[in-house]
Amino acid sequence: MIRYILQRLGESAAVIALMSFVIYALIGLMPGDPIDLMINSDPRLTPADAARLRAVYGLDRPLVDRYLSWAAAAIGGDFGNSRLHVRPVLDVMPGFLLNTVKLMGLSFILSVAIAIPAGVIAARRQNSRLDHVINLLCFAGISVPVFWLALMLIILFSVMMPILPASGIASVGGGGGIMDAARHLVLPVATLTIFSVGSYTRFVRAAMIEVLRQDYIRTARAKGAGPSRIVWVHALRNAMIPVVTVIALSFGTLFSGALITETMFAYPGMGKLIYDSIMGNDYNMALVTLLFATAVTLAANLLADLAYAWLDPRISYAAGEGARP
């Protein structure tokens, strides 16, 4: 088991190293560079100054050269300075990361907490009116674009009925404390939850319907287990096996949903940091934040595989034992 985890971590490290080059190259291929922005902000700069600045920042060197020197520094723990924040990248990121963890964590917990009971109820009463209502809501959530949903929520709850703040994480003038922070989280969390809960519910429903048809459910009934015990004990654990995979794989989607949500609500999280650093040609920041998003997705996949083995005794990652059917 430990060997398996170490092997997977090694593979993940290789993927991250490869991705660092891909992202570095893509950023390098973006039109414009920081010097262009400097020129735009200072009309007195001459082309000669620009060329000299490019040489100072190393931007005149070939892409691979630049990547290698970045990689050498990165291995030493130096990820460079953020151009926009004028501080080391690793000093800036934690604050934004914490905000995103709050946003994504809350909406993830909320989504799962809604999706499991809703999916189970829909599966138990397949084709009932309740099932149809749940399905309709799911498809509405899946189909609505995140940015539009965010706009609608802002119009409804910040403009027409001004009961919730439309942006940021704290009121101007501060002082609100936890309640103020919570009020600022409501709309972004609601947006991201509506974005993800529909597909989760559909997955839970499909898996549950499949499991409730199995022979062992009939066996459980034959030995006198009641309906709720059948569903919550005998069926749920089996149904969770495919659901866990799908949810973990959707983590990347949740992250990109968070990017749009944070931008819409001017919420200072990783998504907004990525967006601003790309728009502002903040190379170092964009690179590290995008790599971080990659690492999160890889970690989610690893956790899904471990959860798999925990839920399903037929799956074992122990060395030598091999996979059983």
Add this chain to the structure above:
Amino acid sequence: MINAGVAPPALEVEDLAVVFPTRRGDVLAVAGVSYAIGRGRTLGIVGESGSGKSMTALAVMGLLPAPGRMTSGRIHVGGDLVSGLGEDDMTRIRGERIGMIFQEPMTALNPVFSVGAQIAEAWSLHRKAGRAEARDAALALLDRVRIPEPSRRYDDYPHQISGGQRQRAMIAMALACKPEVLIADEPTTALDVTIQAQIIELLLEIQSEMGMAIQFISHNLGVISEIADDVAVMYAGRIVEYAPSSRLFESPRHPYTRALIATIPRVGAHDTRLPAIGGQVPHPLALPPGCPFSDRCPLADDDCRKAVPQLTTQGDAHRVACIKAEAT
């Protein structure tokens, strides 16, 4: 019906009918079946796929798959009427008074719980006791069904033990609460012949100890002959012949039963071709008029196609639903 002083049969089924509504009409899966099994006795129910033998069993358990439903019939367990009970009452009876084992022990056991835990659950669902007692009970049951090293096997998952052991675990689970009736639906069909014999031996041994009635369903007459005291032959949702086992095998009266017995391979008869029953089981929506076996029956004539023959007896325990059955 039940006389004071006379112990009622462990299981009594009267005029059971099961219908499956389909788009093309109602399918009568079980068409008026009656039988009784006394304490410590075994009734073998034999028939081809689709003859209604499994549906009879599931109706007794109250576990008919949707959209199937009982349209008539009364089911008594130990003299108590259990048909028509609500789901809560039926849940209390399943496992406690009627146990059931199934054909495929791999899929019938939950893959994510250990074998021991599943047996312990069967016990504790009907007993007010703690985890430790349930575990002890399960260990005793594992030992009772002759699974070696119960304390080590307790934590094994179904995929880690053999098919024969899985079926033993199923038996332990079904008998955890010492039910009055055990329904065994093709319990040996998925197993090797040698394991089959061991499972039958185990069932008979536990039966002599616990005294439960067994309803043993199989398409295999050979297996039925080894275990059953009485045999009911089913065809197209009806019992066509019902007799004590020895009578049925020595002097079958129904042409269908005779044909079935003729198809049993015999040791030493290498040079002869095994006879087969011509034709196919009729589609339940396209039954021939009168006797459902008439279109495959060598004896059938116009009289057979006039009315469905009823189970009748010539004054003994041997009942047959055939107007051509000769008295033997």
